[in-house]
Amino acid sequence: MSDTETRDFIRQIIHDDLESGKHAEIVTRFPPEPNGYLHIGHVMSICLNFGVAAETAGRSYLRFDDTNPGKESAEYVEAIERDVRWLGFDWQDRLTHASDYFEQLYAAAISLVEKGAAYVDSLSADEIREYRGTLTEPGRNSPYRDRSVEENLQLLTRMRAGEFADGEQILRAKIDMASPNMNLRDPALYRIRHVQHQHTGDAWSIYPMYDFAHTLSDAFEGITHSLCTLEFEDHRPLYEWFLEQLEPVSRPRQIEFSRLNLAYAVTSKRKLNALVEEGIVEGWNDPRMPTIAGMRRRGYPAAALRDFVSRAGVTKKDKLIEMGVLENCVRESLGDESERRMAVLRPLKVVLTNYPQDKVELMQAMNHPGRPELGTRELPFSRELWIEQDDFMEDAPRKFFRLKPGGEVRLRFGYIIRCDEVIKDDAGDVIELRCSYDEDTRSGSGSSDRKVKGTIHWVSCAHAIDADVRLYDRLFSEANPNAADDLHSVLNENSLEVVVAKLEPSLSTQEAGEPVQFERLGYFCGDSETHAGSTPVFNRIVTLRDSWAKLEKQAMQQQG
């Protein structure tokens, strides 16, 4: 980054700290709790933490904040590692756990007790809540607040030894029950939990709380800048209190930035978990989920995600970013990369009445219009073809320049055809078009340079392969589902539609996860969970921009 480029406020601080010599090296960390899958909000934090370290030739840790066993699991640990790596970041040998420091944390707790800055409270959870006061009223001291150091030490030792039941005792910091900042009203440091821990097994029966464990883990690792989201802003005084009391060699600085919210999506592990648990989606990696796993399966490139969060920026202002920005990043990333193919999602049969019955021609099709070096492939062309239902209109408005009765259209990489006859079933639905082709208009080698306004895609009936294609839409009908009282009330009922599509034969070898553009439709990729050569299943990653659809929509609105 050059000096003239604008920096976000965090990078500005870091830059200044490097310039002033306050720090010789920048050390950051991404500290997820393994209690769910990572989502788009985490992408922002990952890119910030790993990005800042990379830009300054510093270091970054991937640290599991695993202080609440019971909610955490190895499945989540593995998923998180996979997701961060896929996003393009490397923690090298710096994979740690808050639980790696349990012994040191315990020693720190002892020293807090010894200096009279922490005590064991025997109040119940309910009583503690009552003693805490409210936002406008101060709390009251616990009757156990002034126990002797000896008694506290003995109690804490017995807590660790597992002599008490869950909830019977708790270690608290002795700060100020009257503080206007609730976090300073003697916050809990250690609670008793007789449960298996995903990483430490049954070694402990007491577990440290977030504020205590997180602050010290940062200090132990020599983190210079501890970057977190805004809701931890009023935890900062507590963060600093720990550092002052315990005087670790390293004194990290906590800086908060605002979370990234995506319109029409939820970004709370609790809500995402509910969608999974209730079976509203297939799982954490459902392609409609704003999880990294979901977006990967959907086909979003990691580069698009990184680009997206960089466009969002790092500030302290609450943000709700339009889905279109993300989609645009995806299109931009895929546009240059993806080869083009032909597929018909909603087939309508076209019979070329003047085309020989058994003739098959092989048309040369460019794999990418802007990148000839990607070569060409052959598309079989024959008398009977599938075209898109949307590409034919019986009563077409003047600006509709696809196929209509008596009208002409170009078949992409093929001939210009004219619609001579419309065949309907008993219900009056169009089931087939009788057309004639102009032999002189063959793509490329054609002797005619006639122009027609429209070009449509097609697939030869005899050569087409069938495939399930999943068309995804936003999961919610409200821009800010986070604000809804009940998630169910804002679900988009049409977030998934499955169609049986007709694909050009070359798609039979398409590998799962490899993105491709179906011309005029959008970007698609074989579903990583279900796609196979014999039973192809494609996910629609994102549609192409469609100015015709936009016009139609406007026309509809004008009509009311």
Next chain:
RNA sequence: UGGGGCGUAGCCAAGCGGUAAGGCAUCGGGUUUUGAUCCCGUGUACCGCAGGUUCGAAUCCUGCCGCCCCAGCCA
């Protein structure tokens, strides 16, 4: 009614006392055998409001308004 934050165009976001960058969206137009891409062009932002300081304020001061977060033995 306690404390902590935030308020610049539809959505993001620069700006750090000298007279409002940029991106996305929008709307025009050009190219095009993807109505895609690409290329041009397109915004009077009462800088939340009201006062004040100053030759000069989005930037400094005061008051007000609006929104977000905090009363887990969650993170």
